[in-house]
Every structure is written in C-alpha cells, then in structure tokens.
Amino acid sequence: MSTFHGLEVARRALNTQQSALHTTGHNIANANTPGYSRQRVNFTPTEAFPTAAMNRPQIPGQLGTGVEAGSIQRVRESFLDDQFRNESNKLGYWDARATSLSKMEDVMNEPTTNGLSAVMGEFWQSLQDLSVNPENTGARSVVLERGQAAVDTFHYASDSLKTIQKDIGSEIGIGLKSVNSLLEQISGLNSQIAGVEPHGYLPNDLYDKRDALVDELSQMVKINVQKTPSGGNDLKIAEGVYNITLVSENGKEQPLVTGNRFNQLGFADANGRMNDQTPETISSIQLFTSEGKALNTSIPFANENGTIQFAQGKLRGMIESYSYSHTNANGETVEKGLYPDMLSDLDKMAFTFANAFNAVHEKGTDLKGEKGKPFFELANPASFEGAAKGLKLADLNAQDIAASMSVSESGAVNAGNGQNAINLSNIQSMILSDGALKLEGTDETIDLPGLSAIQNGSLNSFYEGMVGKLGVNAMQANRMGQNSLVLTESVEEKRLSVSSVSLDEEMSNMIQFQHAYNAAARSITMVDEMLDKIINGMGLVGR
Template identity: 70%
Template sequence: MSSTFHGLEVARRALNTQQSALHTTGNNIANASTPGYSRQRVNMTQTSALSIGGMNQSITAGQIGTGVQAGSIQRIRESFLDDQFRNETTKLGYWDAKRTSLSQMEDVLNEPSSNGLSAVMGEFWQSLQDLSANPENTGARGVVLERGQSVADTFHYLSDSLTKIQQDIGKEISLGVQGVNSLLEQISQLNSQIKSVEPRGYLPNDLYDKRDALVDELSLMMDVKVTKTPAGGNSSSQAEGIYTISMLGGDGKEYALVNGDRFNKLGFAGPDEKLSVNTPTPITSIQFFNSSGSPLTTSVPIANESGKVTFSQGKLLGMIESYGYSYTNSGGNEVNKGMYPDMLNDLDKLAFTFASVFNEVHEKGYDLNGESGKPVFILNGSTSQGAAKAIRLADLDTQDIAVSMTVTQNGTVHAGNGQNALNLANIPSMLLSNGVISLQGTADTIDLSSYGLGQNGSLNSFYEGMIGRLGVNAMQANRMTQNSLLLSQSVDEKRMSVSAVSLDEEMTNMMQFQHAYNAAARNITMVDEMLDRIINGMGLVGR
C-alpha cells in the first residue's frame, strides 16, 4: 500500500512545478520587449509511478501516480524559419548596399536637372551658336570662354565627388570587415560557454538567444551556413549544440569561419588603407587569417576568370561591387569592374573625347589674328584615364577663339564668317561612326578612333547612355530592395509568431498556472484534514 503521506508529496510536487511555470511566465512577460529574446516554457513531466501490490494480481503489481515535476525550461524557436530569415536578410543586405551607392551616384550626377553636366554643356554649345551669328563680338567670345570653364569645373566636381564617395565606401567596407570579425569572435566565445554548460544537462537559453542574434546580424553581411554539432557529455535532448559557421561563396564552396571556440578573421589581400586613399585600389580577393592575425592559405577571389562573382552575397559584396574589384581573365589580363570605377571611366572617356574633338575642330578654324586655332582644353596625357579630373581651360584671350573657316589673301579673318563656330556647336550631335567626323564648310575630317569613346553614336548619346544605365540599375536596386524587405519582414513575422512573447497568451498561462497552484494548495489542505482525522479522531474505542 502507498504511504499515508503520499498525497502530501504529490501536492508538494504540484506546487513546486506550477511555481516554476509561473516564474517562467513572469520571465517571458519581463522580456516581452527584449530584442532577440525567445519565449520559454517549462516541460512538465510526470514522476515515476509507485508500484502497489495487488491482491487480485499475483503476477503483475499495480501502479499509482506520484505527481508531476518541472523538467527542462526550453525556448521556443523554429530553426527552419531562422534559416529562411537569414537567407532573405542576406539578399536584403546586398541590394540595400547597391541601392544606397546608386542613390548617392544619382545625387552627384543630378540628371536630368538644370544644374547637371548635360545642362552645363548645353549652355556651352548654345554660346557657340550665338557666337556663330556674331563672330567678331567680344562679349559673345567671353561667354564662350566662361561657359567652357564651367564645363571643365563640372567635370572636376563630378570626378572628385564620385571618387570621394568611392573612398567612403572603401572605409565602410573596412569597418564592415572589422564588424564581421567581431561577430565571429563573439560567436566563438558563446560556443565556448555553451560547450561548458550543455554537458551538465542544462539548457543555456539566454546564450542561445545571444548567439542567434549575432548570426542574424552576420547574415546581413554575407551568406552563411550554420551547422549544429552536439556538445557531448550528459547533454539534454533539447540542447542545440555548438554552431559551426561557414561562408558560402558564389561558386558554391564553403569557407570555414567559426568551428567551436575557434574562428578565422577576414581581411583583404592588400593593406586595408588601400580602400580609402586618393586613388582607390580595386579589391582582388578576401584573405583569411586565424584568430591571432596570421594569414591562412585560404582566400576567396571576388570573381573568376570569366568575370562571374564568386564572393558570397550580402551587404559586403554589395559594397565591394560598388567600390570596385578586379580579376584576371583567361588571357592573363587584369580587368577592373565596379559601379563607381565604371562610371568614372565613362566620365573620363566623355571628357577626353569632348576635349580632343573640340580641340581638333577648333584647330581647323582661324582666330581674329588670322592664325589657326589653338587647343582650348588641356589634358594630361594621351589616354582617357583621369581626363575628367585633369581637364582644364587653356589660357586664351577672346580673340584666340577660331570661329572662321576662311581668311583673306592678306591673312586677316573673313569678316562675318562663323562657320567653324557652327562646327563646334554641332559637336555633341556629330555621329562618331567608324571614328570619323566630317566638318561642314570644308572637306576635312577628324579621326576619333584613338579617343577611346569606344562606340558609334555621338557625345550626347554616350552621356545619355551613361545616365540611362544608371537609372535602370537604380530602379532595379530599389525594386529588389523592396522585394527583399517584404520577404524578410514576412518571414520575420512568421518567426516572431513562434518565438516572440505574446502578452495575451502569457496572461492566459499565468491564470492557468495560478489556478493549478491554488488547486495543489487546496489538495494539501484536504490531505491535512484527512491526516488530522486519522491521527486525532481514530483509536478512541473503549475509552
């Protein structure tokens, strides 16, 4: 038979278990607004039954329940939704970085507007049209020089502004890599703490939450894969184990970042300061270092020989594609790519072709002194590299502008002839087919094959193509950012519906556990009355 005090023990266990459940509910309510907190619950299990000898069961003894006990305190988390959220966060980080970079580029170029390069050059061409009607007018000649200076200043402003933003992106990449290294170190430290707790049979839920929050933050920077490894020992079946974190490359390869309490750092193949100097250096690869800073043999090239990006997606890649990267193609040549390097290169081509063509057309005419035209714009070098930054207006007087195509026999300018001014004004719409331009009023042609514009069309169409590509890329980045944001928010809402604290649900649980606790207390009172009757009310016969 069971003990006389069996009922007291069952009620006592019920009191302790319901009290633990109330304490856990209170902890959930207290952390309802804590970022990264996952709600917890007490896993209640019945205690081992007590065998009771049965008078009519000679073979098998009966059993009687002995109550309930508070088992593990488990956090409620769905790892599948965590993986989905991190995948969408990686995409969001990538597209948001590109969107931000392209938005800054659009602000600098400021097209279409009355203050952009297109408007400034339009005013310059218009001043030449006006000069063609009054070729000897000193005021009109002065306007041409002033607006030519404005064109050069605008090229300087655009080149300097884009380079400055590129430098800032380089600094942001350096800070991003430092942040990634800090996250990897913190995750490895949490792995070490969890590894020392789990083998004892405990569930370090707060450490789990901190670690998952760090992994979520890491997934914004790069695409990562999380693998769980058991900690060993007397670990609980609900234990989540140790995280092994790898970076996924665009080529499908995995690169180890965190393995237990060990981690690898990320860095660049060259010094970090290269990213923010006056002439930013394209990134070739990401180098791995051990926790003490010694370089490892493993490195990740940004792109393979065909130009396909092999680095993992995420905010870090979005910034690298904006800042600029390089790779060696199958022919052994180094190729530079990137949104800002490409735009600066196109701007240099435009400035170089504009200045070179203008000078050649200008040299075909005659100034007021009857001399052939001199170069109007000065460039450093014979290639387009750095032309937008280097272009400047030559030191000319108003009489040096060569707008006439004919001179008299005594060498003076033919009065009223402004044919070359029209040729100069028509430069933006001249077709550069096969690199050759035909001039009006003369049989002369100009070969543009060495100027590096690299396409048929005109100066106007080339610049329009630059702005058009920028607009399309910016629209795509905005659209993809919004799509990624909506998807990540949708997954996060599903994740929060599982792991976040609902105050309504917790209040309901509190009432449930409170009633159970009161019932257990009432059970103790009832058992106490029974024992009082047995002890004090029995054994009085014969007195």
C-alpha cells in the first residue's frame, strides 16, 4: 500500500464534499425558480484496496479508498407527476367550460331587471294596460316601444353570444398553436437530453424544463408519457427521452412526440395544408407533420351517436362551448355545443314568439275596424334559424294595433273592447300543444303549421327551461372546477414537499458538507506531518 494512500483518500473527500457544496449552492440559487427540482449528490465509496486477486498483498483486510460523487440526481417522484397531470387535465377542461358558461350568463343576465325575461314582462304588461283603455294613443305607443325593446333585446343576446362564440373560436386556434409549440419544445429537449445521457451524465435542469412543458401540455389535452432509454453509457437512473401520445376517450392513442420528432394538431384546408382559421363547426382534428403536411390521421371529435371521443382537457372544453358536429347513422350532420344550443333555443323562442303573436294579433281589429296586420317580421319566415337576429317590428303605427275583437252593428269599432289585447298579453303563458296555440279561457286554438319551433309548453316555460339549464350547467362546471382545483393543489403541494428547495434544509446541508470538507483538509495536514517526519526526520543516523 502506498505511503501516500491517506493523501489520496483525503483528496477524494475534498473533491466530493466540494461537489456537494456546489450542488447545494445551485439549489439555493434556484430556490424561487418555477419548476426547479432540488438536486443531491449521491455519495459512493470507491473500490476498496486491495482488489481480490491471486497476487494480492497479505494484509489483515481491505482498506477503504475514499468517496466519490457517483451522480448528481434531482429529487423527483414520477408517481406524483402523473397524478398532477391527470388532475391538471380535468382542471383545464372544467375551467374552460366554466369560463364559457360564465360569459353566457353575463349575456343572458338572468334573473335581473335588465334581462330578456324582464323586457318581455314589460311588453306583456303594456298590453294588459292597453286592454283597460284600448283607445288610448299613449298606451298604444308604449306597446310599440316595448315591442321594439323586446326585438332589441333578442338582437343583443344573439349578437353577444355569436361574438363570444367567435372569440372562443380564436382561443381554440391560439390553444392549438400553444400545443404545437409545446410539442416542438419537448422534442427539442428530447434531442438535447439524448445527446448528454449516453456520456454518463444526468441533465437535471433539462429534465425540469421538459417536465414543466409536459405539465403545461397536460392541461390542454390528455396525454400518455412513455420513457425510452437514450442508450450508450447512460446511467440506470437516467430518465431517457419522452414519447408522448394523445389519448382519446375510447383509449385510442395518437403519436405527438417520438424522440426528437413531433406531430402537430390543427385543421386542414382544401389543399390538405394546416389552416390557422378555426372552422365554423369542428368535426375532427387533423394530425400534421412538423413541416405542416397532413398525415392520414383525422381524429373525430365525436362519434355517430354524438358521444365526444376527443381527449379531455382545456382544448376540448373550448370546442364543446364553441361548436362541434358529427355525422349520425342516417348521414345527417348534427351540430352541438353550448353556444350553438343556446343560440338555437333563442332562435326557436323568437320564431315562435313572433308567429304566435302575429297569429293572435291578426284575429283582432284595429282602431279603423280593419283586421290586424302582422306585428313582427322575420328575415326568414320559413325557418327558425337566425330568427333572434332577423326579428324586427313591422311598420305599424299606434292605430294599427289590433286590441279589439269586435265592431258595432253600424260598423264602427268597439274601441272599449280590449279583449284581443288581453289575449296578446296572455301569449306568454298560452300552452302550445303540437304547435297549436290554445287561447286561455276558451276552447279555441290557433294552428301554427310550420310556424312554431316550440311544440309543447309555453313561451315562459321554454325560456325558464333555457335559463335553468344554463344555471345548472354553470353550477356544475364551477363545482367540478373547484373540486379539480383542490385536488390539483393537493397533489402539487405533495410534489413540492418532495422536489422544492427548502432553504433551512440546504443551510443545514451546507454546514454539514463544510464540516466534512474541513475535516478532509485537516486529514491532509495530518498525513503531511507524517510524511514530513518520515522524509525529513528519519534516516539521520551516521551523518
């Protein structure tokens, strides 16, 4: 055994403790860096002396030869990462849905004194006031003004909903660009990591960057992450490259990142190239290469039964709100979505309201003794689509309101008869049965063939159902979003308890490693004194 064995042991100790101090300093420097995972030096004793061999020296036993930094490893628990990404995925979905419904509630503005229900209520009240004094010109003018207010409110609701829907469509386009950017960055980090690991190193900071990107991606879409070794002389604890797939609701997976290659998500134009514009309704999402060339893989958003198949996440939540379509078993295209459904219901209500009001109005007589004219006009009388936007007040004056039901024997208008005004004010609660309107207090019904988009119930009950459904959906989205947030924060707290930097702990480690470093330095001093005695203080006899 060499006389200088003690120096070598102490030297190794100095280098290793110094590495530990440098790593501790790196942790302290990144204590507030988002996504950073604390690192530690794995101390490993070096091979003992002598090695087992036939020509080994005959000494009582093996002597330790010191310590070395086996590896510098980040402290991370992959199980908590998987949990966090699952919860973050749910949070992204419910957050997107809750945000869309909250904006819809702001537009509908119910129940308040400024919503459609209140405006319609004022319109019905003006008709009741007119029935008391049907010859009063002022009361008639109020009916026209309140009718115009109802029209304006339908226009406002329709325009506002369509504007928000368009904004959501833009957000979907931005979301897809964000997803594609994340995929590109992850593939780039995979390439860097694959170039480092085969040399026996652990690129911990690159691992952290990649995991932060994967966390962000998991909020947008549901993904599955598989680790593949880099090969070469990579360590067993090396994390390798990430292969990421998009997971649909039916369990089918589509490749997004494979090593240093990545695919993109988007919409195809007529030439099969990636289109930056979100279509009016989304039936599928196309897979593209990194160069923007369409692959033979189109991911349907929903199956023929209307069941959504696309991966859960923020992107799906936005598309559900915006507009999506599927082809049913009969080959028909069916459009769905929170905003399309609300717009459709609003159109149905405006269409039925206008036609029912016109039908009752035409049964009465105006101040001139003439049959009532249509009170409202529709841009497309044959279809309820776009009725809320296309609704307008007919070109009438106050005398044209058919508030009465009869004329006198001489042919003069019985101005005091306001029965039709009462009938008009009761339209809100008149029962529609298979499209036929039943006048209250009588056995008379008014057929509305093709003119009623609401087949059963009343206008009031239909609108209450619209608002009630909106409220229930919003409440569920908020509740589920809050539950997902609590679970996400709980998992994140556990993850931070494992991976985050504790300054108290790092200061304790610093003192520990510093003492070890000082002790190793003292050991070198001790060996130096021994060697000085051997070299300079021995062999002096006879001089």
